[in-house]
Amino acid sequence: MTPEEPSDDQLRRQRLEKLDRIRESGTNPWPTRFERTHTLAEARSAFGEDGDPLHVRLAGRLVAFRDLGKLSFAQLQDGTGKLQISFQLKDLGERYEDLRNLDIGDFIGISGYLWRTSRGEITAGVHDFQPLAKSLRPLPEKWHGLVDPEKRYRQRYLDLITNDEVRRVFETRTRIISGMRRWLDERGFMEVETPVLQPLYGGAAARPFVTHHHALDRDLFLRISDELYLKRLIIGGFDKVYEISKDFRNEGIDSTHNPEFSMIELYQAYADLGDVMTLTEDLVRALALEVLPDGSIECAEAVIDFRQPFARLSVREALQRWAGIDVLEATDDELAARANLPVAVGRGKLVDELLSNHVEPQLVQPTFLTDWPVELSPLAKRRIDEARLVERFELFVGGVERANAFSELNDPIDQRARMVDLAKRRVAGDVEAAPVDEDFIEALEYGMPPTGGLGIGIDRLVMLLTGQTSIREVILFPQMRTLQ
RNA sequence: GGGGGUGUAGCUCAGAGGCAGAGCAGUAGACUUUUAAUCUAUUGGCCGAGGGUUCGAAUCCCUCCACCCUCACCA
Numbered sequence: 001m002t003p004e005e006p007s008d009d010q011l012r013r014q015r016l017e018k019l020d021r022i023r024e025s026g027t028n029p030w031p032t033r034f035e036r037t038h039t040l041a042e043a044r045s046a047f048g049e050d051g052d053p054l055h056v057r058l059a060g061r062l063v064a065f066r067d068l069g070k071l072s073f074a075q076l077q078d079g080t081g082k083l084q085i086s087f088q089l090k091d092l093g094e095r096y097e098d099l100r101n102l103d104i105g106d107f108i109g110i111s112g113y114l115w116r117t118s119r120g121e122i123t124a125g126v127h128d129f130q131p132l133a134k135s136l137r138p139l140p141e142k143w144h145g146l147v148d149p150e151k152r153y154r155q156r157y158l159d160l161i162t163n164d165e166v167r168r169v170f171e172t173r174t175r176i177i178s179g180m181r182r183w184l185d186e187r188g189f190m191e192v193e194t195p196v197l198q199p200l201y202g203g204a205a206a207r208p209f210v211t212h213h214h215a216l217d218r219d220l221f222l223r224i225s226d227e228l229y230l231k232r233l234i235i236g237g238f239d240k241v242y243e244i245s246k247d248f249r250n251e252g253i254d255s256t257h258n259p260e261f262s263m264i265e266l267y268q269a270y271a272d273l274g275d276v277m278t279l280t281e282d283l284v285r286a287l288a289l290e291v292l293p294d295g296s297i298e299c300a301e302a303v304i305d306f307r308q309p310f311a312r313l314s315v316r317e318a319l320q321r322w323a324g325i326d327v328l329e330a331t332d333d334e335l336a337a338r339a340n341l342p343v344a345v346g347r348g349k350l351v352d353e354l355l356s357n358h359v360e361p362q363l364v365q366p367t368f369l370t371d372w373p374v375e376l377s378p379l380a381k382r383r384i385d386e387a388r389l390v391e392r393f394e395l396f397v398g399g400v401e402r403a404n405a406f407s408e409l410n411d412p413i414d415q416r417a418r419m420v421d422l423a424k425r426r427v428a429g430d431v432e433a434a435p436v437d438e439d440f441i442e443a444l445e446y447g448m449p450p451t452g453g454l455g456i457g458i459d460r461l462v463m464l465l466t467g468q469t470s471i472r473e474v475i476l477f478p479q480m481r482t483l484q
Numbered sequence: 485g486g487g488g489g490u491g492u493a494g495c496u497c498a499g500a501g502g503c504a505g506a507g508c509a510g511u512a513g514a515c516u517u518u519u520a521a522u523c524u525a526u527u528g529g530c531c532g533a534g535g536g537u538u539c540g541a542a543u544c545c546c547u548c549c550a551c552c553c554u555c556a557c558c559a
Binding site for chain 1: 508519522557558
């Protein structure tokens, strides 16, 4: 794609020749500094109705150029928007010829006066201009922009320069994340940082990435979750904590999975699952209202209106309705037959399979799916009335899991038993089962208060609130194979 | 991993056995109110890579690479 040795194609050569001409005239093509008086958006709004000529110094990237002879119009773009600028022979004299050394893609600084054309376009009439950064490669075409998805992801900067909608998606992503922070900070949550490099991984079912620390001469794992560390902080006495973390899972890549992805996890002492459910609904609704003009968006061929209350449904009810089976009454054999899998995969896997195929696609409107089987939830607290189930929900919107929460298991004896059970599955060949974390269990033995925990996949939430169907459209630099 | 699709100029795309094409951008020229400016002329190609079939391959066949969709996998 980008060769080590720059191609000496015609377009690049022509730009290098212009570069030489700029240098020969004693001008630095890449100067250090340019003092501007306004951003382009500020200049636009500074142009008052009183019609007084306002002197401005502006800077930006040249993205369009229309040469009309003794008059030229061009368009500058900066982080705030675009503004038309004009060059007139009568204002510039001999310097008008220097326009020949400009290319679309160059950054330039100009000084001049704002005016309004006969068509009403606010325009900066240039009296002086200078290069700020010469561009040596042509930008994508002005009308269609950059379309090829491969090139858009590999050279995201070109995508951002050319496609305003893409820019807006990532601006919205940032607003969602900062909105989350603000919302939690206002409610007394404390943002913390926990290790990315972990001696033992856990908190989720996934294959980890392994790396090696030379000085310690030991393998370390990139975290698949920060759950077990955040709970240690609850044990340590921080009652409300959250972390916005990059997690890493060594699994396939598709439109809802990227090997590194963003997650927010939060833990609140003395909160139960109901509290967390309320919090989740309030948070998601607040973010939706902040980002969506009317609090609704189209998703999976339906209109999701976040102002409406979220539905609640238990795993048992859902499987009765859509898979026609009572998960609490059915034998392993019956579940296996319904799921079309061997009994040996285990009850948890069977239920999971039935949910994926029959239930999840149905959950288009925001729905809390509650009361999960204990086999699928090794870190969640059992229900008091039914030990086969745990106090847990997953939030589904558009048929996709967006959040996961439970009353945290704080019984160290039960926790050890479940981790040991997981480790057995690991020995039996389940590459995604986590190992026993004795250090974590020791921490639990000191005592963890009753705690509610929540994890939200940030990328998937951003997809939902920006109407994107691929996770690559909400991650600036999604993982790609290397080109040789 | 299975199935389907795509890959041609800097970008967006036509071309489906017989001379490699268009629009945009680029270059040269004309033009002082353009907004995808317009008009004239024009440069630009390892047709993803490698092999094969054929008198002749961008086009047909095989292998490989990358990307997209889909199924499987993935709480």
